[in-house]
Amino acid sequence: MKAPVKLKTVKALEQAVEAQKKLRQADKKPVLTVSAGTCGQARGALKVVEALQTALKKAKLDKKVKIRVTGCHGFCEAEPNVLVHPHDLFYQKVDPANADTIVLETLKKNRTIKALLYKDPVTGKTAPREKAIPFYKKQRRVVLGDNALIDPTQIDDYLAIGGYGALAKVLGKMTPEAVIAEVKTAGLRGRGGAGFPTGVKWEMARSQKGTPKYIICNADEGDPGAYMDRSLLEGNPHRVLEGMLIGGFAIGACEGIIFVRDEYPLAVKHVSLAVEELRKRGLLGSDILGTGFSFDIRIVKGAGAFVCGEETALIASIEGLVGEPRQRPPFPAEKGLNGKPTVINNVETWGNVPLILGKGGAWYAKIGTEKSKGTKIFSLVGKINNTGLVEVPMGTTLREIIFDIGGGIPGGRKFKAVQTGGPSGGCLPTSKLDLPIDYESLTAASAIMGSGGMIVMDDKTCMVDIAKYFLNFLRDESCGKCVSCREGTQRMYEIVTRISEGKGKVGDIELLEELAAAVKDASMCNLGITAANPILSTLRYFKREYEAHIKEKRCPAGVCKSLIRFTVLPDKCTGCLACKRACPNDCIHGTLREVHNIDQEKCIKCGACYEACRFEAVEAQRDEAIVILEGVK
């Protein structure tokens, strides 16, 4: 291979983009695209790639067919998947053993392999094409969609889809002010949590006198259930880097820093490669493309502290200090890294920037709702049929996301709640399913947009238990600087734990509400300020469930261990053995087609039998022992 040429002018960059585009158009070779992000790799995608390579060689097609190894395509449920081009086929859950068939049948004989097609679990119909699959139908994948078109380790692949075209336009024709104006017209708001208008933040930093200026890409993604930033950085690092270059130019920054979780090794690898490649091509360094704009990017790995995702803590962390938040103002845009003006944006925010500058702010502003523009990527996880990354226009309803795209709840169970916004967010019930989601609507409903995690829960989930989970998370992750946050999260956790153990008292709910208000008022950073949200939202929508725990010593969902005992209902039990097999403690007796029985002495109340039974024959009953105990007192 030729050594890459250093691009010296904007014109040269434009020509490079055009040349790669033409090359791709002219290339008529069939392509097998394998999705191999972290999610695909964990399910064996690289073994599929190897098997396909071997199969192609055997069939003497290795020179005639291209294999493209890409990042995540979003439909994680179907991993590893293989797209066949130009046949336009979507093969899901591919096994290395399928490689020969794909090559011999589909590539050689043009035949579709039915067994590998997506099959609708409801209608049983197969869908040969990606577009026909319900998971993709309602999505608008303007940010994440490119993942399927490029090998993230090849900058030429990114150029071939028009990548760095927006940068060429910016550096060739626009002033920094015009770039900022475009981002403002687009109405882009931060995707990392609070939804602050990006253009306004940039303008604030640009207008500061201090130099040098910095920009930061926040890839510390720590919300439980959120992984869209990982997927974007892993599958399309150049998209994020192009956004950062444009931002750096707009603000007048000299350096950009990507702060990424150490738990994301593949993202670190791909983005490091991409930065190297940019230096080689002359798109990072001094006097980029002869425009006088000098800019470089470095990568800093996090070290496992959730609070470091908060912007001031993150900056302290880059500076080598303990990652504790500090009081704002001054905002980082005024005094950030090393005390200099610093713009910090989330990965997805940066990923939207090339799109806006490429297609124009006005075009972008047509997507979404009045105050929330563009699309948002959500990670749909938990009790949902189609887990994966979903990109939809702002204003899409929860019902569309969970049922039309997500395929509803598995195992024939009922939807109970969806948690959005991570530890700062809240749980929304069935009555909110038709809510068109944007920043404002979610906040009004006691949840928040957050970074985009959507954890779906079914009717076997206890909301008191969920609140307990988040409070435990928050008390662990509180940096401890503010007493209100440190002590408040601990106190709330203790109260909720007590409630879940059947030791709740009348007045506990009011006490929780009081503590919630105190923590909100007296804490410095958003971790503390929003720490009560999981409590407040569950209290707002599921108060009766709290009351059942407190007054009746009952856990309606059958989760809180101290309040339940598992029994088999003789008239419902079919003797299918499912519960017996699931029990880790060998405490279920019974043989095939006979009513089963649980040995209460040995039972550790893990609930495995309850989950396993398909006939609703295992019941989580209120444990009478507790009621008696309370009565004695």
Added chain:
Amino acid sequence: MNGTLSQALKDRIAGLAAGYPEPAAGLLPVLHLVQAEMGWIPPEAEREVAEILGLRSIQVREAVTFYSLFRHRPGGRHHVRVCRALSCTLRGSEPVWRRLRERLGIRSGETTPDGRISLEEVECLGNCDNAPCVLIDFEEHARVTPDEIDRILEGLD
């Protein structure tokens, strides 16, 4: 166990630190390097890192204790991390976790007496679509079941 840095590692640290205008800015990258090479960050190494970077020992100590990723105790040959966050819990990380603890006879943060495996509960690994997920060294194991744990453990030396 000898907790001092080898000369080669000291040189690499000095080289790495030279890339940062402010010495403290090199701290996180240097600690990552030390842990990658030694498996943990021994107290002697903390002092030496402080010396090379021109920081106070206490500053290095604070960072090592604040960031949960850094280990101030030696770990096992293999590092088993189990996600205990919500999506994984909803999809059955509890039985997986229980099986691991039973099989290894240790709790989170502990290492088996033979030094083979350290076990750790962690928050979301960003692999929630593959819940419940377990990270062993740097390999992701997707949709793990308790029975798979037995098989996976057998495969570790």
